Amino acid sequence: MQKVQKYLKDNQERFLEELFDLLRIPSVSADPAYAKDVQKTAKFIANNLKKAGADNVEICETKGHPIVYADKIVDKNLPTVLVYGHYDVQPADPIELWTSPPFEPVIKKTKIHPKGAIFARGSCDDKGQMFMHVKAFEGMLKAGSLPCNVKFLIEGEEEVGSSNLTPFCKKNKKKLACDVVLVSDTGIISNKQPSITTGLRGLSYVEVEVTGPNRDLHSGLYGGAVANPINILSKMIASLHDKNGKINIPGFYSDVVTVSKAERKEMNKAPFNLNNYKKSIGLKDISGEKGYTTLERNSIRPTLDVNGIWGGYIGEGAKTVLPSQAFAKISMRLVPNQDPDKITKLFAAHFKKIAPDSVKVKVTPHHGGEPAVTPTDTVEYKAAHMAMKKTFKKDPIPQRSGGSIPIVSMFEKVFGVKTVLMGFGLDSDAIHSPNEHYGLFNFYRGIETIPYFFEYYAELKK
Numbered sequence: 309m310q311k312v313q314k315y316l317k318d319n320q321e322r323f324l325e326e327l328f329d330l331l332r333i334p335s336v337s338a339d340p341a342y343a344k345d346v347q348k349t350a351k352f353i354a355n356n357l358k359k360a361g362a363d364n365v366e367i368c369e370t371k372g373h374p375i376v377y378a379d380k381i382v383d384k385n386l387p388t389v390l391v392y393g394h395y396d397v398q399p400a401d402p403i404e405l406w407t408s409p410p411f412e413p414v415i416k417k418t419k420i421h422p423k424g425a426i427f428a429r430g431s432c433d434d435k436g437q438m439f440m441h442v443k444a445f446e447g448m449l450k451a452g453s454l455p456c457n458v459k460f461l462i463e464g465e466e467e468v469g470s471s472n473l474t475p476f477c478k479k480n481k482k483k484l485a486c487d488v489v490l491v492s493d494t495g496i497i498s499n500k501q502p503s504i505t506t507g508l509r510g511l512s513y514v515e516v517e518v519t520g521p522n523r524d525l526h527s528g529l530y531g532g533a534v535a536n537p538i539n540i541l542s543k544m545i546a547s548l549h550d551k552n553g554k555i556n557i558p559g560f561y562s563d564v565v566t567v568s569k570a571e572r573k574e575m576n577k578a579p580f581n582l583n584n585y586k587k588s589i590g591l592k593d594i595s596g597e598k599g600y601t602t603l604e605r606n607s608i609r610p611t612l613d614v615n616g617i618w619g620g621y622i623g624e625g626a627k628t629v630l631p632s633q634a635f636a637k638i639s640m641r642l643v644p645n646q647d648p649d650k651i652t653k654l655f656a657a658h659f660k661k662i663a664p665d666s667v668k669v670k671v672t673p674h675h676g677g678e679p680a681v682t683p684t685d686t687v688e689y690k691a692a693h694m695a696m697k698k699t700f701k702k703d704p705i706p707q708r709s710g711g712s713i714p715i716v717s718m719f720e721k722v723f724g725v726k727t728v729l730m731g732f733g734l735d736s737d738a739i740h741s742p743n744e745h746y747g748l749f750n751f752y753r754g755i756e757t758i759p760y761f762f763e764y765y766a767e768l769k770k
């Protein structure tokens with residue numbers, strides 16, 4: 309292990325340069341304009357894995373963006389770790405809010421990252437975190453030995469719903485057979501308080517369209533006499549929460565698993581400062597479901613949020629118009645045992661029901677995802693715990709996250725294995741936002757910790 313850690317330390321600068329090259333390729337999966345860059349990114353990762361010493365490196369074409377596969381089977385009797393990550397990134401816009409260009413990585417110091425952070429789209433989610441695994445693997449291979457077999461599964465469609473990954477996994481069950489899935493695509497509480505993610509929320513995502521008159525109308529000639537789709541949509545959306553912050557859709561909560569008082573008490577022990585929280589996002593006060601703390605609201609409770617809303621005139625100056633149509637994108641974060649398809653159906657039925665006869669309503673479902681909880685009484689959890697304790701010199705706390713990684717529940721269904729969510733990002737790293745960044749501390753701490761996971765996992769599996 310010492311040799312591995314020395315290799316990783318000695319090569320820190322090169323690792324960072326390589327990550328910079330990776331971050332320079334704009335692999336935005338949602339926008340077809342970047343399709344070539346997405347391909348280029350897959351090639352970059354495949355080449356890097358090859359150079360690191362991986363075998364069977366493959367760029368697997370799908371109906372969408374390619375999946376990168378690679379492995380190193382050292383001994384059939386050793387356990388196999390499947391490393392999952394994604395090389396696609398979210399769109400960079402609103403681009404004018406970036407303090408440096410999103411695909412020109414630079415190091416900047418911040419309050420939380422006094423030693424510097426890498427500013428670029430994908431630095432934390434997930435190129436930076438995925439790349440830690442490639443480099444840790446290189447270190448284990450070149451400077452020591454690999455205590456487990458490794459398989460890499462790096463996809464390019466996570467940010468758009470991973471729709472081609474499920475069929476790929478089903479088709480390649482044998483090739484991808486493993487004992488555990490290891491993912492770094494989540495975060496820790498802080499650089500002083502490590503944590504391991506033990507839960508993810510599911511997702512139901514819909515787009516709604518409200519249509520009124522068959523054309524835009526003069527708002528003086530028709531205003532007051534004809535339903536305005538934007539007014540109606542606003543009212544309908546407002547009615548989706550009651551005064552206690554509960555979601556007003558019949559049946560929405562019927563499958564929600566209640567979390568025990570003991571577990572809630574435990575999760576509220578995690579370090580959290582409400583004043584700092586408010587300050588960090590520029591708020592005077594918070595808001596949410598009555599009867600739950602902030603830590604509970606953003607992890608064990610389902611939500612409904614409008615992600616975007618548009619319609620009518622939004623150009624310069626004023627135009628007096630009664631719009632023909634109004635639109636919104638609405639997401640619902642789900643918790644165990646809620647089923648995304650069922651929730652989407654409940655939403656659609658309810659939304660149509662509350663629409664007045666003066667408008668027509670259309671609901672279009674987008675990709676969804678299932679929630680997941682990962683157990684803490686497994687060998688893999690213990691190995692992650694020991695690895696983080698070793699490098700942070702502090703016991704990591706289990707914590708449920710509010711984000712979603714839909715493929716975690718798929719891995720369990722298809723491969724019958726559990727996932728360890730050993731991420732190293734921070735909530736303040738601005739993933740999906742302008743000025744996304746990833747601490748140098750976090751990047752290097754991740755690279756340092758991963759080989760310990762492999763070592764402890766192999767030991768405990770014996």
Ligand code: BES
Pocket residue numbers: 433434466467468469493494495508511675676677709710711712713714
């Ligand atoms: N890595 C994130 C999810 C995440 C981030 C989980 C931080 C926990 C902590 C992932 O790339 C992501 O953004 N997922 C999407 C869902 C997906 C279906 C588009 C999300 O959570 O919105």
Ligand code: MN
Pocket residue numbers: 394433434466493
């Ligand atoms: Mn991610």
Ligand code: MN
Pocket residue numbers: 398433467739740
């Ligand atoms: Mn993401």
